Amino acid sequence: MSKTILITGAGSGFGEGIAFKLAELTDLSVIATTENYAQIFRLEQKAQKLNLSNITFEKLDVTNSGDREKVPEWDVDILLNNAGISEGGSVLDIPASAIERQFQTNVVGPIALTQIAARRMLKRKSGRIIFMSSVAGLTVDPFSGAYSASKHAVEAFAEALYKETRPFNIDVITINPGPFLTGFNDRMFETYRGWGTDVASRVFDYQELNFPHEQYDPQIVINETVKIILDENPKYRNVLPKSIEGEQRKQLDSIWNRQAKDGIGQENNLVITAKKIHKETPKK
Numbered sequence: 001m002s003k004t005i006l007i008t009g010a011g012s013g014f015g016e017g018i019a020f021k022l023a024e025l026t027d028l029s030v031i032a033t034t035e036n037y038a039q040i041f042r043l044e045q046k047a048q049k050l051n052l053s054n055i056t057f058e059k060l061d062v063t064n065s066g067d068r069e070k071v072p073e074w075d076v077d078i079l080l081n082n083a084g085i086s087e088g089g090s091v092l093d094i095p096a097s098a099i100e101r102q103f104q105t106n107v108v109g110p111i112a113l114t115q116i117a118a119r120r121m122l123k124r125k126s127g128r129i130i131f132m133s134s135v136a137g138l139t140v141d142p143f144s145g146a147y148s149a150s151k152h153a154v155e156a157f158a159e160a161l162y163k164e165t166r167p168f169n170i171d172v173i174t175i176n177p178g179p180f181l182t183g184f185n186d187r188m189f190e191t192y193r194g195w196g197t198d199v200a201s202r203v204f205d206y207q208e209l210n211f212p213h214e215q216y217d218p219q220i221v222i223n224e225t226v227k228i229i230l231d232e233n234p235k236y237r238n239v240l241p242k243s244i245e246g247e248q249r250k251q252l253d254s255i256w257n258r259q260a261k262d263g264i265g266q267e268n269n270l271v272i273t274a275k276k277i278h279k280e281t282p283k284k
Helices: 013-025 038-049 096-124 145-164 184-188 219-230 242-257 269-276
Strands: 004-007 029-034 055-059 078-081 127-132 170-177 237-240
Touching: 004 013, 013 029, 013 038, 013 055, 013 219, 029 038, 038 055, 078 096, 078 219, 096 127, 096 145, 096 170, 127 145, 127 219, 145 170, 170 219, 219 237, 237 242
Parallel strands: 004 029, 004 078, 029 055, 078 127, 127 170, 170 237
Antiparallel strands: none
16 A cells, blocks of 8 residues: 655645656655645646646645644655745844744644644554755854744754654654755745835845855755655755755854854855845856
C-alpha cells in the first residue's frame, strides 16, 4: 500500500515542483494543497496533461482552522510544511500587522496543522514531518527580520519536536534553502507597498532596495527535497544548495566574536548591495 504525502503551499514555487516530481517518479499518493480554490484548476489541468493519477489537489489555507480540520480524513504518512510568506522591511518600519501575518502563516498555522497530522502518526508509531525552513532560520539579513524571526521560530519548534518524537518513530527534518529564483524573495522587498501612505515617517526608502543576493535555480531545491523525502535516513538539517553550508556556519560562528560597536557609522554591506543589485538577479 502506497504512502500518502501532504504538501502545503503547492500552488506555485517549490511546493508545486516537488508535488509533481513526486507524482511522476514515485507511487506515493500526493495531496498537493493550495491557499485558495483559484489555483487548483491550473494544477488539475497540468496533472491531466501529464497523465498523473496519484496526485490530488485540495484547498488548505494553513491559517484557516476549518481547512486544517480536513487533515484527519487524509491519513497522512509524510507531511511537508511548505506554505509560507515573506514580509520584508526594517525592524524600525515594518507594521505590527505585517509581523502578525508573517507569524500566523509561517509558524502558528503550520504548527497547528502538524499537531493534527501527527495524531495518526503517533497511533501508527511511524511518520515523517518535514519543515521547509530557510537559511533565514539560521542567519539574518537586513530588511528580513520578520521573515527570519518566523523561520527561527520554525527551527525551534522543529528541534523540540525532533526531541519529543524519538519514542514514536517519527522523523523530523528541516530543509533550509538559500536564495532561489522563484519570485518569493523579490516579492518580500515589495510588501512595503501595502503599509499605507505615511512614507515620510519611514527610516528607509524601500523603492531603492532589492533582494541583496544572486539567486539559484529552484530546480536544485525540488530535486534535493524529493531525494530527502525518499531517503530512508536523511540528515536532520539540509542547507541548499549544499555549497553554501560552509558560509552559513561561518556566519553563525562570527556572531560570537562580534563587538557592540563593530560597524558603527557605516552601512552594512548587504544594505549597500540591496541598493545596487537588480531584481531577480540569477546566480552566475
